[in-house]
Amino acid sequence: METALYLPVKRFLEELGFTVKGEVGGCDLVGLSADDPPIVVIGELKLAFNLELILQAVDRAPAGDEVWIAAKMSARGKGRESDARYRNLCRRLGFGMLGVTDRGQVEVLVKPPTAAPRREPKVRSRLVAEHQRRQGDPVPGGSTRAPIMTAYRQQALACASELATGPRPVRELRVRCPDAGKILLNNVYGWFERAERGIYRLTEAGHAALKRWPQQRVEVGAGAASPP
Known part of the structure; x- marks a missing residue:
């Protein structure tokens, strides 16, 4: 399940200094920096790199300063993570790309640009407000069948x-x-x-x-x- 990817990706972003919570405002995960105003990082998770993952990230991108997509690395190394066209598409869109191994290790496949424009400040503000009001991190990112603990x-x-x-x-x-x-x-x-x-x-x-x-x-x- 996609929720299995959440903790490895959360730990990765926490090591970069972000406070991460799952299922915020329709995003699989949202991370905030300690800055004022905070840097908003959005993450989308899938079991495999595919077009749907890219499209989800495109939908979420206007609300964030940084967007990462993450998926499991294929066992034989023949997945989209090895496709130069897919990685180049992420670069052109300004998305970071993370591969998660079966052991929960996270590999950076593509780095996002250091600063992206904030194109929808109202949506961004709602994400920040929900993240800050929510107590703890009660819902792992990638959850689809249970009500979200907003x-x-x-x-x-x-x-x-x-x-x-x-x-x-x-x-x-x-x-x-x-x-x-x-x-x-x-x-x-x-x-x-x-x-x-x-x-x-x-x-x-x-x-x-x-x-x-x-x-x-x-x-x-x-x-x-x-x-x-």
Whole structure:
């Protein structure tokens, strides 16, 4: 699975000084530097180098300062990583190219340019905001079958965990989750229902969510992210 590539590529980028998180804003991974404003690195993962991987990177490129594509190295060395045309295409598009071995070693096949223009600053800003709001790195890049643990979902889970023992007033939930009022009112996931004015309780779906994500009870700050 593509998720098997995530940790090797994450370690590679972390060694370059980036904080990396998976499945951010539709990207398989996003890394931020410690600069202000940060350098935004986007990574796309596939089990093999192919045209679809290039096209995904083209879609993501306007939001990042640096783009890497990564895939498994073919066992016999006859994959696209050995095709000079494929590597030259990456160079022309300004993409870095990483090969991951069966042992999890990462080989730089093509280096991206040191500085790329920021062509869509609004999209870039959304990526940075989601990366910074998200607690930890709960989703490996390349995940396709499970719901993504976005910053908004983390905040909704924080509210749900506060209601696990019974109905509570919104004002009490704001101590842990300042945006509790908006999250409970919008009820994006169907986890909450109003017991009476200003007091909410969990639905069956809310209890099921806490069983599914028992470790996602995190302290969150103000500034609710966008769902889901």
